[in-house]
Amino acid sequence: MIAQVQKPIEEILEYLEGRDKVVLVGCGGCATVFHTGGEPEVKEMADILSRHGKEVLAAIAPPFGEFTCYAPWSSKRLSKYRQEIEECDAILMMTCGDGLQVVRESVIEGEFGLLKRIYPATNPTGHMGGGPALFKEKCQQCGECLLGKFAGICPLTQCTKGLLNGPCGGSQDGKCEADPERDCAWMLIYERLKKFGELDRLREAEPMLKDYSQMTRPRKIEVAPLVLE
Ligand code: SF4
Ligand code: SF4
Missing domain, CATH: 3.40.50.2300 (Response regulator)
Structure with a gap:
């Protein structure tokens, strides 16, 4: 929303x-x-x-x-x-x-x-x-979703630095070094992947840059129109 x-x-x-x-x-x-x-x-x-x-x-x-x-x-x-x-x-x-x-x-x-x-x-x-009262940014609509690789947690959005190959090394007690009020996204990713026995995923390095050609603005998409009553 x-x-x-x-x-x-x-x-x-x-x-x-x-x-x-x-x-x-x-x-x-x-x-x-x-x-x-x-x-x-x-x-x-x-x-x-x-x-x-x-x-x-x-x-x-x-x-x-x-x-x-x-x-x-x-x-x-x-x-x-x-x-x-x-x-x-x-x-x-x-x-x-x-x-x-x-x-x-x-x-x-x-x-x-x-x-x-x-x-x-x-x-x-x-x-x-x-919702119903608290809303948070979850996704930056990057056009190339990585949630399947990172246990349903978006590093681009949830990590303060947007790191794709985190963590940065500054995390303390599971909190972000840049903002101790929030959980380190990479700790959350690590813990979730561990529960699934999929820590090996973290050995696959992501390209340092995302494919920003998917994010050129203004973005557009074409779909079949809905039929309104
Ligand atoms: S990787 Fe993150 S920013 Fe990109 S589409 Fe998925 S949730 Fe959104
Ligand atoms: S501490 Fe965690 S969330 Fe914060 S910038 Fe480093 S990797 Fe990202």
């Missing part, structure tokens, strides 16, 4: 200075889980903006499970608000940067053919897994 926090309201109001008619767009995915763009937050933002003299033409809060970064869903939902979008001075996206850019590119400009000012209401802080 894309972890995110709401931007300070002052920053949001600064974006919206001189733009009186606003459309709000939330997200039924990550932004709902992280309380930045679910139904209550969209409603609250509409109230705050109204108190600051804005006219909120539409406060769109997709239901839980409807991801704004999925263009077909955004297209379906926003098409019901086309008139409000045409009339507005600005769109405030209570989503991550994926949601904002998908809506801007695919729906507002691509499908509707409109040029609209569009602003973020959140600061995305990374791709994380977990």
